[in-house]
Amino acid sequence: xxxxxxxxxxxxxxxxxxxxxxxxxxxxxxxxxxxxxxxxxxxxxxxxxxxxxxxxxxxxxxxxxxxxxxxxxxxxxxxxxxxxxxxxxxxxxxxxxxxxxxxxxxxxxxxxxxxxxxxxxxxxxxxxxxxxxxxxxxxxxxxxxxxxxxxxxxxxxxxxxxxxxxxxxxxxxxxxxxxxxxxxxxxxxxxxxxxxxxxxxxxxxxxxxxxxxxxxxxxxxxxxxxxxxxxxxxxxxxxxxxxxxxxxxxxxxxxxxxxxxxxx
Amino acid sequence: xxxxxxxxxxxxxxxxxxxxxxxxxxxxxxxxxxxxxxxxxxxxxxxxxxxxxxxxxxxxxxxxxxxxxxxxxxxxxxxxxxxxxxxxxxxxxxxxxxxxxxxxxxxxxxxxxxxxxxxxxxxxxxxxxxxxxxxxxxxxxxxxxxxxxxxxxxxxxxxxxxxxxxxxxxxxxxxxxxxxxxxxxxxxxxxxxxxxxxxxxxxxxxxxxxxxxxxxxxxxxxxxxxxxxxxxxxxxxxxxxxxxxxxxxxxxxxxxxxxxxxxxxxxxxxxxxxxxxxxxxxxxxx
Numbered sequence: 001x002x003x004x005x006x007x008x009x010x011x012x013x014x015x016x017x018x019x020x021x022x023x024x025x026x027x028x029x030x031x032x033x034x035x036x037x038x039x040x041x042x043x044x045x046x047x048x049x050x051x052x053x054x055x056x057x058x059x060x061x062x063x064x065x066x067x068x069x070x071x072x073x074x075x076x077x078x079x080x081x082x083x084x085x086x087x088x089x090x091x092x093x094x095x096x097x098x099x100x101x102x103x104x105x106x107x108x109x110x111x112x113x114x115x116x117x118x119x120x121x122x123x124x125x126x127x128x129x130x131x132x133x134x135x136x137x138x139x140x141x142x143x144x145x146x147x148x149x150x151x152x153x154x155x156x157x158x159x160x161x162x163x164x165x166x167x168x169x170x171x172x173x174x175x176x177x178x179x180x181x182x183x184x185x186x187x188x189x190x191x192x193x194x195x196x197x198x199x200x201x202x203x204x205x206x207x208x209x210x211x212x213x214x215x216x217x218x219x220x221x222x223x224x225x226x227x228x229x230x231x232x233x234x235x236x237x238x239x240x241x242x243x244x245x246x247x248x249x250x251x252x253x254x255x256x257x258x259x260x261x262x263x264x
Numbered sequence: 265x266x267x268x269x270x271x272x273x274x275x276x277x278x279x280x281x282x283x284x285x286x287x288x289x290x291x292x293x294x295x296x297x298x299x300x301x302x303x304x305x306x307x308x309x310x311x312x313x314x315x316x317x318x319x320x321x322x323x324x325x326x327x328x329x330x331x332x333x334x335x336x337x338x339x340x341x342x343x344x345x346x347x348x349x350x351x352x353x354x355x356x357x358x359x360x361x362x363x364x365x366x367x368x369x370x371x372x373x374x375x376x377x378x379x380x381x382x383x384x385x386x387x388x389x390x391x392x393x394x395x396x397x398x399x400x401x402x403x404x405x406x407x408x409x410x411x412x413x414x415x416x417x418x419x420x421x422x423x424x425x426x427x428x429x430x431x432x433x434x435x436x437x438x439x440x441x442x443x444x445x446x447x448x449x450x451x452x453x454x455x456x457x458x459x460x461x462x463x464x465x466x467x468x469x470x471x472x473x474x475x476x477x478x479x480x481x482x483x484x485x486x487x488x489x490x491x492x493x494x495x496x497x498x499x500x501x502x503x504x505x506x507x508x509x510x511x512x513x514x515x516x517x518x519x520x521x522x523x524x525x526x527x528x529x530x531x532x533x534x535x536x537x538x539x540x541x542x543x544x545x546x547x548x549x550x
Contacts, residue, residue, distance in 0.1 A: 004339055004372050013369050017358070024357035024393075089352035093409065096314060096347035098339040099370045262316070 007102045014099070014107025019114050032073065033118050036065040037126040043191070044131045051193060052229060055222055058131040063217035064190035066120060067152070071181055071210050073115045074156025078108055079163040079177040084170030086263055095261040105255060109157045116153055136220050144237065145220045151244045152213050158251025159209075165258050184210045195231055202231060209247045212240040265292045266325075267417050267448040268313060273322035275308055282308040284472035286322075292416075295439065295449045297463035297480075299456070301542055305472040306452050307350075307421070313450070314347055314419055327417055343372050346415030348406050350422050356395030360386050363394060364408055371413035383441075384408040385434055399426040407435070411442065418442065420451045424458060436461055456535040466534075470542045484537035496525040 005013075023029060040061060047057035085091050094104060127133030136142060167173035185191060187205040194202065194214070205211040218226070219235035227235050268290040275283040283305045290296045300306045311317040312324060315331035315338065324331060329341040358366070364381060368374035381390055384404040389397060394405065403426055410418060420439070424432045439462055443449055453459055459466050460480045467477040468484075481487055491509040495502055495516060506512050509529045516524045 004343055005369060010369065013366065017362075017366050020362070021357045085354075088354050089349060090354045092316070093347075093349060093352050095316065096342060096345075096349070097367065097370045097413070098343040098372075100339060 004098055007100050008106065010099055010103035011106025012110070014103050015110025015114075018107045018111035022111060022115065032077075032115060033122055035072075036069055036119055036123045040065055040123065040127060040131060052226055055226055056132070058127065058133060059221055060193065060218065061190075062123065062127050062133055063221045064185075064188075064214050065123060066149075067188075067210060067213035067217045068185055068190050069116060069119045069123070070149070070152035070156045070213055071184065073119065074112045074153060075160040075163065076177055076181045077112070077115075078157060078160030079167065080170075080173040082161065082164035083167045083173040086164075086260060087170040089262075091260075092262040101256070101259065105157075105161060108161060109154060112157045112160075113150075113153050116149060120149070134221075141220045144216065147241075148213060148216045148220070151241070151248065152209070155209055155244050155248035155251055158248055158255050160251075161259065162251045162254035165260050169263075184208055187211070188214050190214055195229060209244055212236075212243050216240045266290065267292050267294075267327055268296075268450065269323070269325040270309075270313070271323040273309065273312065273324060274320045275305075275312060275317065276320055281472050283312070283319075286469070286472070286474055288467065288474070288477075290448060290450060292448050293443060293446050294464045295443050295451060295462050297451045297453060297459040297466040298469060299453070299459055299466055299538060300469035304470045304542070306469055309469065310419060310421065310450065310452055314345070315341065343413060344416045346410040346413055346418040348410035348418070348420045348423055350425075352406055353402070354394055356393055356397075359391050359393055360397070360405055360408075361390045363405065364412055367409055367412045373414050374412055375414050377412065380408045380412055383411075383438055385431070400428060400431050403427065404431070404435070407438070411447075415447060417448045417450070420449060420453075422453055423451070424453070424455065432458070456533070456538055460534045468538060468541050475541050480534055483534065484532075484541055486532055486534070486537050489532050489537075492530050493528075494530075495527045501526070 040058065043061050044056075044058040047061075050056050051060050082091070124133065124135065128135065136145065163177065164173075167176045184205070187197070187201050188194070188208070188211040189197065189205070190210070194205075194211070197205075202211075215230065215236065218230075219237060227233065230236075266289050268288060270286055270288040273283050273286040273288075274281070286305070286309055288309075298306050298310065308317060312319050313326050313331055315326075315333070318332055327341065327344050329337065331341065333341055354363075360381060361377065364377040368377050378390075381387055384407050386401060386404055386408065389401055394402065397405065403423065407420075407423060410420070423439075424435055427435060436458070439449060439451075449462075451459070451462065463480055465477060465479050466483060468475045476483060478484075490505040490507055493504045493506060493509050493512045493516075504512055513524070513527070513529065516527070
């Protein structure tokens with residue numbers, strides 16, 4: 001008898017299907033991919049000042065938009081869509097097949113990664129063309145960028161899956177999830193310059209991953225001289241890595257332990 | 265050989281005894297129907313067998329597995345069963361063919377997707393998005409997904425809700441073909457005629473206990489129950505309950521000297537028996 005396909009093979013198969021499904025929802029595709037660019041256009045037009053020598057607000061803001069993209073595509077999107085899939089009964093149906101839960105999670109991760117890839121390409125291209133965005137030139141910055149995207153995607157995805165048990169229904173999910181994300185964005189220095197926020201806000205933000213993703217992205221897109229202007233007078237790359245890993249662990253743990261396949 | 269063996273199965277939700285000591289034995293290649301009003305314990309029993317719910321106590325073996333298995337054994341268990349749930353309504357951004365092809369990848373010995381599409385009568389809708397399907401067509405897709413893994417045991421929960429009469433007949437033919445191919449089928453349904461047409465045996469469950477298990481023709485002493493002969497005499501309907509309806513009709517024929525006005529001879533339907541068993545008030549609450 002032929003044996004069952006491996007968890008990873010099924011995860012890739014799920015990822016392929018998730019992307020195909022996502023691409024069929026045109027409005028959602030356009031909104032998800034273009035929204036960061038639209039925000040960049042708005043903020044870039046409003047704030048024309050430079051923050052530090054050679055650092056425009058657009059340059060500062062791109063770092064925040066990419067970090068936010070990770071939270072939106074992973075955490076926010078999944079914590080809204082999974083309760084809907086649960087309401088539809090599609091999760092229960094999957095539960096009744098030999099597909100392992102891990103394959104479903106891998107599929108979601110691939111979807112988030114694909115969505116991030118297109119968002120980043122569009123945002124960077126649009127930024128360079130319209131807003132004089134300077135891309136990093138050193139290999140080490142691109143390496144930092146890559147692991148931030150990968151680790152950010154993984155932790156954001158796992159936290160989105162874990163948080164999907166909180167909304168009681170698909171219909172109410174957006175109302176529960178979106179405020180969490182918006183408040184985090186304000187606290188984490190996405191829309192404002194982090195060092196100008198009240199101390200307590202900085203302290204709260206430091207608990208959550210978005211602040212670290214944003215700061216990490218600044219270390220990629222801003223000159224190294226700007227590190228001195230950060231709260232810790234440093235990019236804190238090691239600490240960023242550690243905190244993202246902790247959140248990845250927390251998200252994965254709760255995804256496995258508390259995931260709900262059907263409505264109560 | 266038994267595909268499903270259940271001994272003294274119990275499950276409570278708080279102080280409600282949803283399943284209060286159920287025994288079942290279902291043989292390979294059998295179509296077994298579980299009948300009962302809503303809240304009788306039907307769904308809980310089936311979901312325990314499917315592995316969706318954990319039992320409080322009792323012995324359960326499905327294809328030799330404890331349905332509560334986890335990990336790799338759970339995958340092997342689910343590789344051999346098919347489940348058609350009561351209500352699934354995916355967002356529907358995939359086509360019928362894409363969905364079925366995708367699901368073939370989950371199983372160790374899947375059926376051919378196109379063959380399944382034809383079997384459930386969706387060949388013409390193969391490339392249609394699921395969101396464009398009618399309720400009955402979606403239901404047929406659900407059934408297609410239930411049988412895509414060549415299951416040895418198929419669970420069907422209210423499979424023909426929303427079908428038109430023609431689609432129901434076609435569905436029954438499909439189910440009989442599966443049974444003839446050796447698939448064991450556990451069916452829950454509200455339609456008594458469906459149970460009668462399909463099931464080799466039926467069980468009536470109420471208040472968490474099984475009242476009787478029998479073939480549809482013998483349930484509730486149906487085969488030996490008296491026939492009812494009705495006719496009109498001097499402007500009034502008369503009736504007689506009898507074990508020998510032919511004798512009664514012969515007698516009436518000679519009394520009337522020919523045609524008997526408004527004559528009818530009937531026996532209890534499966535539905536009459538069922539409603540007697542579960543009590544009329546509960547039957548109405550469905």
